[in-house]
Amino acid sequence: MSRNNIFVVGLNDLNRQRLQQLRGAEAHRIHGLIAPEEIYDTEVFPLEDMVRRAGETLSAFDEPIDAIIGYMDFPVSTMLPILCQRFGTRTTSLESLLRCEHKYWSRLVQREVIGNYIPRFTAFDPFDDDALAKIGAAGLYFPFFVKPIKSSGSRLGFRIDSPEDFQLAIGRLRNEIGLISEPFNFILEQARLPEEVRAVDGGYCMAEEIIGGWQCTVEGYVFEGEVVPYGIVDSIRYPQVLSFFRYHYPSRLPEHIQARMRDLTQTIMTHIGYDNAAFNIEFFWDEIQNRVWLLEINTRISQSHCDLFAKVDGVSHQQVTVDLALGRRPDMPHREGGFRVAGKFFYRVFFVDARVTRVPTDQELKALEQTFPGTFIELQVEPGQQLSTLPEQDSYSYALAYIWMGADSDEALENNYAQLAERLTFEFTDIIG
Structure with a gap:
């Protein structure tokens, strides 16, 4: 064969x-x-x-x-x-991908068809000493959020509540944005871009109105022009900070809100012209205002969600990526897994920096995985490592381990993680709190 x-x-x-x-x-x-x-x-x-x-x-x-x-x-x-x-x-196509990944271009395209579901926004040059005044002239006032035109994860994203916050963020952005702007500009050179987009290259940043609420991710794909949302995963943060606590599948959002998000997904991905590839879209539901916001579009499945789909639906949604790449309609099952619910937990410390002196041993990890069937633990640090050297971290904390778990109920999932987390032993020196 x-x-x-x-x-x-x-x-x-x-x-x-x-x-x-x-x-x-x-x-x-x-x-x-x-x-x-x-x-x-x-x-x-x-x-x-x-x-x-x-x-x-x-x-x-x-x-x-x-x-x-x-x-x-x-x-x-x-x-x-x-x-x-x-x-x-x-x-x-590269152009349809960039309509998702170039944050400014993506907002311009979104505004054309779903303008009521996106925040106010403007692009700015972080090396422009008058950037803050220009952001204000564009109608954005404290608080607002800033991030690079192209980033990865939550890196170099900042909530801005004051001019002092903005200056601190600008210092970080000026020092570090080149790590992504230079390679991203190479990609932009390969594409056919509108002039208003070409003028806003990878060295620029976005300022956006603060949005929030219940965050979730719609996982979907487009096959021969048909947009198919197939699962919604909740993204739950630690209280009072931007750091993720866990991803939870299936979503616990009200069904009518999930339906609205699926409709918005089909509208925007059709308008973008995205085709024959997987994607996911991050949304917020502001329960108080009963308003849905589109946060951003990612041109891939989420690796963090692979095990969640395997536990609940019976196979990783990598199935979608492989089938599409081979020209096939994805053969993705639904609710055929061994668990009713699943989560990916982020075991974090909220330090400015520290040096790791101890991590859980292989024997300790294996014992925990046997105690909680279906659990998989992936350490992100090793002894001797300086936390500040970890790649792809947000601006507020460090993820020491990822823990995937399945259970038969939401309550059991949360209780099992709480018990597991108590038994994970990390130690540090030179802690800067």
Whole structure:
């Protein structure tokens, strides 16, 4: 039996294991493309060189290339349209992807069809000493949120409550924005952009009206022009801060709110022209005002949600990515998993910095996973590590471990995590609180 050759940018052991558990996996040969440490363990992305080396690897492959996929945000997501176009595999166009990932362009396009569901916004140059005054002239006043035109995760995102907050954020942005702006500008050079978008390159930032409420993510895909939302995952934060506490599936939002989010998803993704690829959209529901807000669009499945779908629906939603890349309508089951609910928990410390001196041992982790069946724990730190060296962290805390758990009820899930968290032992020195 001939097998499909599927190349995965940044393939690591965890994702290889997940891919081997998909429906039809016996018909796939999985190949890595770009070492995972170049994607996961760094904040420096020589994107032009990465695209060149990936192209050389693919060109040297002497069998058919059936699919090129990835599960990461920047830089992986932006590489895929370039590589897929070059080697004749399926994904959405670079321009439609950028209508989602270039935050300013995305807001402009959203405003054309769902303007009542997005916050007020403006772009600004963080190196412009008059930036704050220009933000005010655009109708945005304290408090507001700032973030780069292109970012990854929650990195370099700040709530601004005062001029002092803005100056502190500007200092960080000026020092660090180049890590993403330079490689993102390489991607922009490959695309056909409207002039108003081309003028706002990767070195710019966004200021947006503060929105909030019950946060969730609609996971979906587009197949031959048909937009299909297939699951909604709640994103629950720690009290009073922006840091995530857990992702929870299925969503506990009222059904009529979920239906409105699915409708908005179909409207905007059709308007963008996104096709033959997976995506997810983050929304807020402001329960007091009964108002839905669109936060942002991501051009990939969420890796954090893979195990949640496997636990509840029976297979990781990587199924969607693989099937679409092979030109097939996704064969995604529904509620065929071993648990009624599932969560990914973020075990965090709220330090400015510290040095890790102890992490849970393999034996301790294995005992916890056996105590709570279906649990998987992935440490994010090791002894001797300085917390400030961790990549992809928000501005308020550090995630020491990710814990995926399943249960038969919401209450059981929360209670099981509370018991597990009490038994996770980390130790630190040189703590800066």
